Structure formats: C-alpha cells, structure tokens
Amino acid sequence: MAIVEIRGLTKAYGRRPPALRDVTLEIHEGVTGLLGPNGAGKSTLIQCVLGLLPDFQGDAKVLGLDARRDRREIRRRVGFMPEFDAYLPETTGIKAVRFLGQLTGMPYNHALRRAHEVLFHVGLGEAVYRDVREYSTGMRQRFKLAQALVHDPELLFLDEPLAGLDPKGREELLKLIRRLADRHGKHIIWSSHILPEVQKVADSITVLKEGRSEGTYRLEEFAPRDGVYSIAFDGESPDFRAALDAQDIRVLATDGGESGDAWTVALDPELGSAPIFQLAGEHGVRLRRVKPVSESLEDVFMRILGGHAPSAQSAVSEESHHFETGEDA
Template sequence: MLGLTKRYGNIVAIDRLDARVDGKIIGLLGPNGAGKSTLLKALLGLIPYEGGARVLGLEARTHGADIRDRVGYMPEQEAFLAGMSAVELCTYAGELSGLPRTEAMQRAHAALYYAGLEEKRYQPIDGYSTGMKQRVKLAQALVHDPEILFLDEPTNGLDPRSRDEMLELIAELPARRGCAIVLSTHLLPDVERVCDHAVIMHQGRVRFVGSIDELRGARGRDTEILVEVKADAARLGEVLTEAGATCQVVSAVTLSVSLPETATNELVFRRAREAGLQIRGLGVRRETVEAAFLRVIGDAPKKDAQP
C-alpha cells in the first residue's frame, strides 16, 4: 500500500496508508470504525480509492477481479440468499470464481467438511445458529482454494466454545490449505492466540506493522523481569532504582523490574549481592498484545478534525 486513501464525502475512512505486510496469519487490529473493513474492500478492488494498493503483485484498482479469483473473502455481514443451503451457496461462490459447476460442487463439499458442516450442508442456512453461519462464510471463502484469505471479524457474535473452534480452524489453515490469512478483528485475544504478525489501525491510519514479538517490544523491551527474593523486595527495588531501573513492588518478596536499555540481568544479581539480599528466582513477564495495543494507539496523535 502506498498512500492508500478512501474518502466518503468529507469523511476520511482511510488516510494515506503506507505499509508492506508479510506473514502467515496477519492480524488487522483496531477499534470499531478504524477503517479495517474499508481497507479489505479496497484491497479486493470492491471500492474505488486514491493512491496505490497491490495484492499478490496486482494493483487492486485495475485487477480487482483477478485478485478476487485468488483471494477468499469472509465478510463481516451476512449475505445469504433466502432458502439456500450451505452446499448451494458454496457451489455458487465457486462458480463466481470461475470454477466449472461440477468442480465447484466438489470443492463446496470439501470446504464444508473442513468447516465441520458436512452433516448440515443440505439444510437451509436460514435455520443455522450464528456459529454455523460463520462456518458457512468461512467455507465459501475457501471453496476456490485461495492463496490468501481475508477474514472480517470471523468470531463476531460467537459463544466461547464456537469462538475457540473457529480460531482453531483458522490457526490450522496455513498448514492444511497452504494459504496466508488476514484476520480483521477488534478482539485482541484472537490476535494474540493465532497471529504471527499485526497491523494496527486507528482513526484511518496505520500505527504499527510488524511481528507480534516486535509489537510487544515496540519500546525497546518486550519483557519485565519478576524477581523473587528471600525478604525485603522493597529494599531491592530501591537499589535497582538507583541503578536506573524502573521497579514495582508486587509483594514483600516479589519485585517487577524494567531494566535500563543497556543493562542485563547481571545488574540485578550484583545489586542484590551488594545489598546483602538473597535472590530465590528470576523470571520474565511478557507484555500482552492488549497492553501493547493500548500503548500504540495511546501514543498515536489525535487525527486532525475533518472540515
């Protein structure tokens, strides 16, 4: 993406996006209204935009149909035809992608089997539960064997069990189907569970692009050290603070420590020894994706008011 912009009148939904994204499962993360769904539609060539956007080496503005033949799209909103069964819908989706009807039907059965709907595939979708409808949307996105999947809020509205099952299906896709995934969601635990890379959007702009590990370490450290002492964690906090560390007493015997940029764990042992304190254990606590996300969008400058 190079300067990708999408306007609706005076409202700027996507504001000059510049990013190149690689990964097996990429989390497109942001609050509701951040521009995630609009971005996916632009990348599929479904809506006009300004600037540049390339998917699989193709410009979305001029090669949208070619991109859609190679990319599966699971929309956030339901778009089912009344009375249609799951196998009919998936077969139709395959035909729209250019598959002959016989092949489209064969692939529809295979996709529905993968999604766990083989026993319900002939029943009208109207009577499906929310979880089953989400599985149908996933199956129709898979039917033409895409190279990339765009999944827009795939766990939206699901109960905990259905959500776990959907995330398990998504996590297995790169290995079992050989495709990359862009998972658009506002649910941070979903990204933390299945994604290896993340793109964070806020107010129509990209605030972060990189691996999950890089997201957690975007301020130079991806961990806090948890130090357990025999006694007097507060005293250890005092001597480490004098050495430039940031410390928080968790309990009488536990201390959370963020070391200076150039320091190593050796500083903790040395200062404890000098203070006559005994260290019983030392571990690390990684920043969660949720904490990193809030930090990234919290650091982002507020968007200029629109005219």
C-alpha cells in the same frame, strides 16, 4: 514477501473527511491482525484492496497484483469472510457454497465437490443439505468461512470470524485457521476487536487509527513482562502447585488440555526461571515449555492508540515466526 503493499492510499467518500489518509503499509505472509477502533478505516481498506473501491489515490498491490487494474484476478485469489450475517436466500448450505464457487469461475461439478469438501472441513458436514436460514449463529460463521475457502484462495480476509461462537467453537475455529496458515500456506488478514484472540493466532498486527496507518508490528517483538512465564508440563500438579505457592511463585492463570496443563506464573524477576525448573524436578513434573510472557496485545494496542508506539516494533522482519504453538519447549 509482502502480500499487501499500500503506498500513499487516500480514499474519501464525497466531501466527507477521508476515510483513509495517505496510508502506507506492508502486510507480510502468515496471519496478520488488522486492528483499529470503529471508524479507523479497516472496512474501507479491505474494500480498496479487494478492488471494490477503485477510485482511491495512491497505489495498492495484493499478491503482487494492482488493486485497480487486476481486480478480477485479485478476487479470484482472495477469499472474504464478512463480519455481518450473510447467506443466500432460500437455499441449502451446499447449494450456496457451490453457487459462490461457480461465481468464482469453477465449473458446476468441481464447485459442487469442492463445496462438500470445505463444508466438511469447517465442521458442517452433517448440515450441508439444511437451509442456511436454519443454521445457528456458530454454524453461519462456519458457513461464511466455507464460502470464503471454496475457491482455495491464497489470501483470506476474515472479519471478526469468531463472533457468536461458544468457547469450544472459538477454540476449534482458531486452530483451524492457524492450520490453514501453517500447513496450507494461506495468508490471513484478520480484522477483529477481540485482541486476545488475535494474539493467539496472529504473527503480526497492523494498526489503523483515524484513517492513518500506525504501523505493522510482529508479536514476537512485544516486550517481555518481567518475571512472568508461560509453562506447560505433564505430571501430577497439586504438589507442584503447593510448592510454587510455598516459594511465592504466583499462578496467574491455568489452562488444561489434552496434552497436559499450561499455567501462567509470576515470580521475582531477579530469580529468572530457575526456581521453576528446580521445583518441577523435585516434584516429578516434566516441563514441556517455559517461555517468558510478552505484554498483551491489548497493552500494546492501547499504547499505540495513545500515541506511544512500542520502540522495538519499527519494521516487520522478513523471517516467518509462528506464535506460540505449544511445540517449542
């Protein structure tokens, strides 16, 4: 089901050239990256679908609701996390989130309880009674996510949600956002310039360029990079690494985690993945995943902006796909 449907949307500010020109697109369930260079019209698009700029031409529907006629209902069912630093003056985290919940129509007591829940959920449980002005940049990002979640929206607009976070915080928030989509059925539209982050979490991407839609693409449809595999495994790795080197299988990247190691390796495309299995068996390494690596989102994005969209990405398929969760081997 399309959660956002836009048909022929054009929006101009005064006599300036239109910020959006005849945009037609559909955004489907799951996590969608909204990508485009500065000035592409991402902000204007978000404002139009949130009902904040109703004077546009064309049609826009969000969650099946008309963006002009049902603005209030849309905003009740949608959460927005802005990119810029935003907080309420002279108030604590709990009061600010409670107040914003009240603005969504929640009764005081419900909003207060809910504010506690979402602040705990995003990792601000120990800072709920601190003035928001005292929050660090990372804490403010979490606060902004909490205020977007307070009314339990079906659809979340996240604008650069990982900005200002340290690597650990980024990883935590990425997992949290992915869980919101996977386990709690939230649809997420993620506007970002940091493409690797989008690639980690998104099911599909929608690209805007100079006010025009360049299409919506599923990440699963990205062309595989010949001979490049992502592998995850348990067991001793030094011998395995040496064996890979001996067979001229290059380890391009390594990433360790609680559940074992994960590497990106490259080998002769004509050999396929068979040597990896063989060497793993010989060295007692239990493989959990061997998966061809697709070209990076950055490659695809640059190609789209350059005017050469990938051929395999014409339309968005209806079936849901979860991008690499580490559970598929």
